[in-house]
Amino acid sequence: MRISILIPAHNEEKSIRRCLKSCLRQTRRPDEIVVVNDGSTDRTAKILSDFGERIKVVSIPNATGNKSFAQEIGLSHITGDVFICTDADTILDRRFVEIIEKDFADPKTAAVSGYVKSLKHNWLTACRALDYFIGQNLYKKAQSRLNFLFVVPGSAGAFRTKIFKKYIGFDHDTLTEDLDFTYKLHWHNLNLVYNRKAIVYTQDPSDLKSYINQMRRWYAGGWQNLIKHINIIRRPIQALELSMMYIEGLVFSVLLVVLPLISIYTAAAFLFLYLLILPIFAVGAGLKDKRTDVLFFFPLYPIIAFINAWVFVEQFLKEIIFKKKNLVWIQPKRINL
Amino acid sequence: MIFFPGPSLIIHLLILLIGKVEDRIKFSLKDKLISVGFLAYLFVFFIIAIVFLSAYILINESFKHETTFTLIRRTLSDNVALAAVEKLPSEKNKQGQLCLRTEIFTLKPENATANDFEMKIFNFDFSDSSSKSFPAKILSRAWQLIEGIRREKEFSF
Numbered sequence: 054m055r056i057s058i059l060i061p062a063h064n065e066e067k068s069i070r071r072c073l074k075s076c077l078r079q080t081r082r083p084d085e086i087v088v089v090n091d092g093s094t095d096r097t098a099k100i101l102s103d104f105g106e107r108i109k110v111v112s113i114p115n116a117t118g119n120k121s122f123a124q125e126i127g128l129s130h131i132t133g134d135v136f137i138c139t140d141a142d143t144i145l146d147r148r149f150v151e152i153i154e155k156d157f158a159d160p161k162t163a164a165v166s167g168y169v170k171s172l173k174h175n176w177l178t179a180c181r182a183l184d185y186f187i188g189q190n191l192y193k194k195a196q197s198r199l200n201f202l203f204v205v206p207g208s209a210g211a212f213r214t215k216i217f218k219k220y221i222g223f224d225h226d227t228l229t230e231d232l233d234f235t236y237k238l239h240w241h242n243l244n245l246v247y248n249r250k251a252i253v254y255t256q257d258p259s260d261l262k263s264y265i266n267q268m269r270r271w272y273a274g275g276w277q278n279l280i281k282h283i284n285i286i287r288r289p290i291q292a293l294e295l296s297m298m299y300i301e302g303l304v305f306s307v308l309l310v311v312l313p314l315i316s317i318y319t320a321a322a323f324l325f326l327y328l329l330i331l332p333i334f335a336v337g338a339g340l341k342d343k344r345t346d347v348l349f350f351f352p353l354y355p356i357i358a359f360i361n362a363w364v365f366v367e368q369f370l371k372e373i374i375f376k377k378k379n380l381v382w383i384q385p386k387r388i389n390l
Numbered sequence: 391m392i393f394f395p396g397p398s399l400i401i402h403l404l405i406l407l408i409g410k411v412e413d414r415i416k417f418s419l420k421d422k423l424i425s426v427g428f429l430a431y432l433f434v435f436f437i438i439a440i441v442f443l444s445a446y447i448l449i450n451e452s453f454k455h456e457t458t459f460t461l462i463r464r465t466l467s468d469n470v471a472l473a474a475v476e477k478l479p480s481e482k483n484k485q486g487q488l489c490l491r492t493e494i495f496t497l498k499p500e501n502a503t504a505n506d507f508e509m510k511i512f513n514f515d516f517s518d519s520s521s522k523s524f525p526a527k528i529l530s531r532a533w534q535l536i537e538g539i540r541r542e543k544e545f546s547f
Contacts, residue, residue, distance in 0.1 A: 105525050117536070130399065140400035145443055184393060188393070190397070191402050191403065191406070192398075192402050194406060195401075195402040195406050196402075196410070197409075198405055198406065198409040199405060235533075289490065293401075293431060296431075297397070297398035297431070298398075300395065301398050301435065302392050302394070304435075305392070305394040305396050305500075306392060309394075325397060326395040329395075330395050330399070358393065358394070361392045362392060365392055
């Protein structure tokens with residue numbers, strides 16, 4: 054089985070070197086690494102040239118403005134039976150390719166979702182690490198039991214190339230291409246595997262402005278994909294999962310935003326609920342993901358929850374109520390890896 | 391995903407728990423339980439919605455109550471307000487109403503302080519008033535007068 058790695062890159066001078074090194078130092082070496090240099094104006098091209106023949110570089114002179122365009126161009130250069138989608142700000146664990154290969158040994162497997170860990174930086178990345186821990190060890194694990202994974206993350210996904218080209222492809226009409234892929238997989242009843250041993254380490258926003266921009270993109274993309282793929286609701290489990298994600302998400306978000314305005318005591322009670330449950334997950338993240346910073350910073354998580362709630366409602370109003378579709382991609386501020 | 395301490399947290403925990411049971415006894419509970427689980431989820435969700443809606447209505451109602459009492463409390467001191475409220479059912483005498491009106495309306499802002507004014511009302515015997523709505527109207531008017539005195543604004547009777 055030939056395995057390729059596809060990496061779109063736009064102005065990634067701070068992180069791409071380490072990303073590529075992690076791809077090359079795998080216990081099972083990938084057969085091909087395709088990097089799409091999407092109109093970078095920094096030193097990305099120079100860094101890519103340092104890797105010589107070990108990687109295949111596809112250059113686009115002008116930036117496409119959306120990751121999925123770069124991925125589409127890159128896919129046409131892929132020769133592997135399986136390709137791994139990752140980001141230039143992500144580091145693959147040494148055994149990532151080896152683990153993915155085992156999952157694809159089953160011919161029914163169409164896609165594999167890996168496990169994302171946030172790289173340590175400050176309180177914001179600690180809160181994100183907690184978010185990932187809860188999302189992947191509770192929600193996603195349960196979704197895997199029900200054969201309805203909510204998303205194959207863009208930084209840790211792998212696909213069987215033939216199936217991807219035949220059933221999935223790139224539409225460029227949403228801001229979250231990974232959610233688009235996942236819903237298409239569900240629509241075609243294709244087999245999706247969640248493997249928590251296939252780990253990647255990703256760089257998450259370390260300042261509030263970048264964080265809010267990223268959340269805007271994720272939630273706008275979420276609402277766009279829900280509308281686009283509403284027909285995937287064919288079984289109770291799909292209705293259950295999607296209503297938990299979107300309807301419950303919306304109701305609780307509105308509550309979180311509005312409660313402090315109605316009654317400060319009820320808002321405090323809601324906050325208390327958070328602080329009652331969060332320590333359990335913080336200890337879990339500290340032990341399993343070896344993130345001691347999460348233990349220090351988890352009391353700040355309600356701030357993140359409030360921002361998330363605010364942005365979720367904001368994007369609901371924009372995308373669903375006022376139908377102002379946003380397809381503008383804002384790249385988060387990078388730090389040196 | 392947004393993490394909330396809501397029904398989805400409990401449901402996902404239950405799914406994992408059921409999964410563990412399935413692994414142990416090698417019997418598929420999943421399919422039967424999903425439909426039941428979905429109905430249970432809707433039920434829990436609506437209960438939460440109803441609880442929050444009720445809480446909102448209650449908070450709103452108590453806020454309205456609060457406003458009425460706050461008005462009375464702001465009008466007069468606690469003792470005067472209590473005295474006025476206690477006297478409410480027994481007001482009967484129209485002459486008493488006129489007496490109080492005279493007492494209040496003859497008090498000119500330039501000649502009296504807010505405290506003087508409050509004392510006038512406090513010492514007045516409400517038991518002789520006749521109209522049920524009279525004390526409330528008088529208290530409301532009194533509040534305007536006191537506020538007027540406090541702000542040292544001109545006003546006419």
